[in-house]
Amino acid sequence: MIRLLVLLLAATPAPAQDMKVVPAAVFKPFFKGDSTATAVKAFTMDTKAVTNAAFLKFVSNNPQWSAQNIQRLFAEAEYLSHWTSAFTEGLDHQLANQPVVNVSWFAARAYCQSQGKRLPSMAEWETAALSAPVDSRYQNTNDIILDWYSRKMPEGATVGSVYRNQDGIYDLFGLVWEWTEDFDRVNFSDDSRNSAELPAGLFCGSASIDAADAADYATFVRYAFRASLKGNYTGRKLGFRCVKSL
Amino acid sequence: MKNLSYFPSTLRNFAGLLVLIFLTAACRQEQSTQGDATLGAVEGEVTAQLTDAPEVPPHIGLRHNTKVIVQLEVIEKTMRLSDGVDYTFWTFGGKVPGKFIRVRQGDLVEFHLHNHPDNMLPHNIDLHAVTGPGGGAEASLIAPGKSTQFSFRALNQGLYVYHCATAPVGMHIANGMYGLILVEPLEGLPPVDHEFYVMQSEFYTSGKNGEKGHQDFDMQKALDENPAYVVMNGSVGANAGANAMTVKVGETVRLFLGNGGPNLVSSFHVIGEIFDKVWVEGGSLINTDVQTTLIPAGGSAIAEFKCEVPGTLHLVDHSIFRAFNKGALAQIKVTGEDNHDIYSGKQKEEVYLPEGASIQTINSGKSAKPAEIIPEKSTEERMAAGKTLYSHNCMACHMEQGTGIAGTFPPLVNSDFLLARKDKGAGIVLHGLQGEITVNGVKYNNIMPAVSLNDDEVASILTFVHNQFNRQNTLIKASDVGQWREK
Numbered sequence: 057m058i059r060l061l062v063l064l065l066a067a068t069p070a071p072a073q074d075m076k077v078v079p080a081a082v083f084k085p086f087f088k089g090d091s092t093a094t095a096v097k098a099f100t101m102d103t104k105a106v107t108n109a110a111f112l113k114f115v116s117n118n119p120q121w122s123a124q125n126i127q128r129l130f131a132e133a134e135y136l137s138h139w140t141s142a143f144t145e146g147l148d149h150q151l152a153n154q155p156v157v158n159v160s161w162f163a164a165r166a167y168c169q170s171q172g173k174r175l176p177s178m179a180e181w182e183t184a185a186l187s188a189p190v191d192s193r194y195q196n197t198n199d200i201i202l203d204w205y206s207r208k209m210p211e212g213a214t215v216g217s218v219y220r221n222q223d224g225i226y227d228l229f230g231l232v233w234e235w236t237e238d239f240d241r242v243n244f245s246d247d248s249r250n251s252a253e254l255p256a257g258l259f260c261g262s263a264s265i266d267a268a269d270a271a272d273y274a275t276f277v278r279y280a281f282r283a284s285l286k287g288n289y290t291g292r293k294l295g296f297r298c299v300k301s302l
Numbered sequence: 303m304k305n306l307s308y309f310p311s312t313l314r315n316f317a318g319l320l321v322l323i324f325l326t327a328a329c330r331q332e333q334s335t336q337g338d339a340t341l342g343a344v345e346g347e348v349t350a351q352l353t354d355a356p357e358v359p360p361h362i363g364l365r366h367n368t369k370v371i372v373q374l375e376v377i378e379k380t381m382r383l384s385d386g387v388d389y390t391f392w393t394f395g396g397k398v399p400g401k402f403i404r405v406r407q408g409d410l411v412e413f414h415l416h417n418h419p420d421n422m423l424p425h426n427i428d429l430h431a432v433t434g435p436g437g438g439a440e441a442s443l444i445a446p447g448k449s450t451q452f453s454f455r456a457l458n459q460g461l462y463v464y465h466c467a468t469a470p471v472g473m474h475i476a477n478g479m480y481g482l483i484l485v486e487p488l489e490g491l492p493p494v495d496h497e498f499y500v501m502q503s504e505f506y507t508s509g510k511n512g513e514k515g516h517q518d519f520d521m522q523k524a525l526d527e528n529p530a531y532v533v534m535n536g537s538v539g540a541n542a543g544a545n546a547m548t549v550k551v552g553e554t555v556r557l558f559l560g561n562g563g564p565n566l567v568s569s570f571h572v573i574g575e576i577f578d579k580v581w582v583e584g585g586s587l588i589n590t591d592v593q594t595t596l597i598p599a600g601g602s603a604i605a606e607f608k609c610e611v612p613g614t615l616h617l618v619d620h621s622i623f624r625a626f627n628k629g630a631l632a633q634i635k636v637t638g639e640d641n642h643d644i645y646s647g648k649q650k651e652e653v654y655l656p657e658g659a660s661i662q663t664i665n666s667g668k669s670a671k672p673a674e675i676i677p678e679k680s681t682e683e684r685m686a687a688g689k690t691l692y693s694h695n696c697m698a699c700h701m702e703q704g705t706g707i708a709g710t711f712p713p714l715v716n717s718d719f720l721l722a723r724k725d726k727g728a729g730i731v732l733h734g735l736q737g738e739i740t741v742n743g744v745k746y747n748n749i750m751p752a753v754s755l756n757d758d759e760v761a762s763i764l765t766f767v768h769n770q771f772n773r774q775n776t777l778i779k780a781s782d783v784g785q786w787r788e789k
Contacts, residue, residue, distance in 0.1 A: 134419070134447060205422065206390045206518050207380060273521055276470035277423060284424030284445035284468075291446050292419050 398536030400481025461584030480562030551638025563599030688766025
């Protein structure tokens with residue numbers, strides 16, 4: 057089945073992923089307790105989230121990352137589960153250009169490595185996300201986030217369809233959540249599988265005590281989302297993009 | 303907490319059970335707060351039946367400590383907040399407030415929380431009925447598409463709020479993530495005819511109250527504690543009008559009341575009833591004969607009353623602008639026979655004229671102060687005075703041209719009813735008129751109050767009405783009015 061899909065997709069090869077530079081910055085962590093400001097060196101970032109088409113190409117070249125072969129340790133059963141039905145009903149341009157979801161952190165990491173890239177650190181991702189939209193539909197990123205949380209974004213949107221920021225990077229908000237290399241950093245724990253070490257800072261009053269800005273609830277939600285993840289988790293609204301050091 | 307070690311683990315004999323409950327009750331008097339947590343054994347397993355407001359799961363009553371499995375699903379969905387107003391709610395079970403959970407003291411609750419895969423956000427649950435870190439929140443943070451499980455022993459009886467405690471906590475609660483869990487006392491609650499689940503909460507929308515379309519959460523309004531909506535059971539009118547709760551006269555009602563907040567404290571009141579009993583703050587303290595009970599944000603109360611007479615009861619937050627302007631109102635319709643010993647219904651309706659003189663006139667009639675001697679007037683003088691007096695005393699109902707209002711206020715123009723009266727209508731002005739009359743073939747059934755005027759003034763009004771509206775060439779004298787007044 058995968059082979060058939062690859063043949064079909066071959067007719068519309070996924071364009072090579074454009075990358076843009078994210079300038080160096082000093083990243084101020086959202087949580088005060090989360091060490092002090094961090095210097096982030098300039099890096100290049102995929103302008104768009106990784107698509108189904110691109111990930112399918114990766115899987116066909118690296119069959120150990122297919123849904124059939126992958127180890128449960130690296131991805132749970134829902135891994136790439138949206139492909140089976142949707143992709144078999146003929147080539148779906150829409151799906152091909154949608155961000156790939158239902159991918160684990162391990163798989164996302166392997167994909168980036170296969171491209172000679174890596175997953176962004178949380179500090180890098182958050183730094184890139186600070187860049188304001190140039191799209192006239194939105195005044196600022198917070199408007200995009202709120203529309204997204206309120207489920208006002210169209211279902212099945214393709215990559216590059218939400219907004220572009222001043223660095224030329226698309227859809228850091230409004231399309232899918234994205235994996236970061238150190239997504240579990242907020243847990244203050246080496247092992248995020250240890251439920252006893254789930255972040256105390258994210259519960260009740262302590263969350264706002266430690267936050268740099270208690271009113272920044274859009275950011276709270278993003279950090280809470282990351283805190284709820286484990287490396288082999290997949291999600292219907294969780295994808296990724298890659299970066300490269302300069 | 304009651305000392306659960308008194309509760310038997312292997313009891314088979316119901317009589318023995320009663321004895322032990324008696325012992326437990328006796329123990330409780332000396333030890334009304336939480337004692338040591340030595341727990342009785344748990345026997346058997348049931349899956350909790352969960353209900354949406356205003357329904358409540360069935361009474362549990364006497365039984366062994368049991369393992370109760372609770373399956374609760376978090377669903378993010380867009381629903382009606384008010385007519386024409388939609389909101390993206392985050393829910394425990396698909397509705398706001400969340401599912402009502404009912405267990406019994408001593409039960410072992412195995413809690414399964416599911417975060418629907420189509421959800422956008424991680425969630426967890428903090429049950430105030432849990433003794434343990436975060437009320438379960440610590441053990442239950444889950445990403446979309448995940449389930450989590452934890453267990454707790456229901457140590458304390460009472461009615462408890464549960465809510466989501468994922469950062470930002472306020473936003474999760476403000477979007478609808480709260481509900482109630484009842485931990486029945488060992489001996490159960492006394493039987494009643496109806497139990498209802500009513501939970502108050504507020505919503506902070508980007509638009510003003512009533513602004514149509516989909517509304518977003520407004521963090522600034524939430525920080526300012528200035529909600530656009532304060533509602534009972536999740537939306538404006540959720541249990542009012544056609545969706546009102548219904549009971550019959552003579553039946554007893556128990557309300558399980560919660561306040562999800564996130565900010566406001568509710569001054570909960572039922573218009574038309576007095577709470578016979580209130581379990582204050584949902585705990586063990588019972589107050590009686592209560593008009594309004596405070597429900598803290600993140601707190602509860604249980605209220606009971608008997609519906610003695612028919613009618614519609616309004617459940618409100620007596621911070622009353624919330625009720626009538628922001629939506630904090632639910633209704634119970636009571637049907638059945640009137641009981642006039644308790645409430646008569648409307649016995650009389652009269653127009654109240656606040657000037658002292660008019661009250662005197664109405665009440666004392668013939669024994670009014672002796673009238674001053676006023677000289678009689680000419681027709682022209684009476685017409686001029688009558689016109690002014692008419693506009694002040696009569697025009698509001700009978701209208702400027704004497705046409706009245708069809709079906710409500712009878713006309714004075716060419717009025718067969720007026721012309722047929724020997725006293726020229728003076729009696730009506732002096733004494734008022736009530737009941738059904740027919741004027742020019744049309745029936746009227748209304749009340750005209752006695753008008754507080756002296757003989758001279760009445761003579762002028764009548765002269766004006768007869769000449770202006772009925773083409774009569776009549777001069778009515780004050781002395782004529784005086785005679786009619788005496789009759």
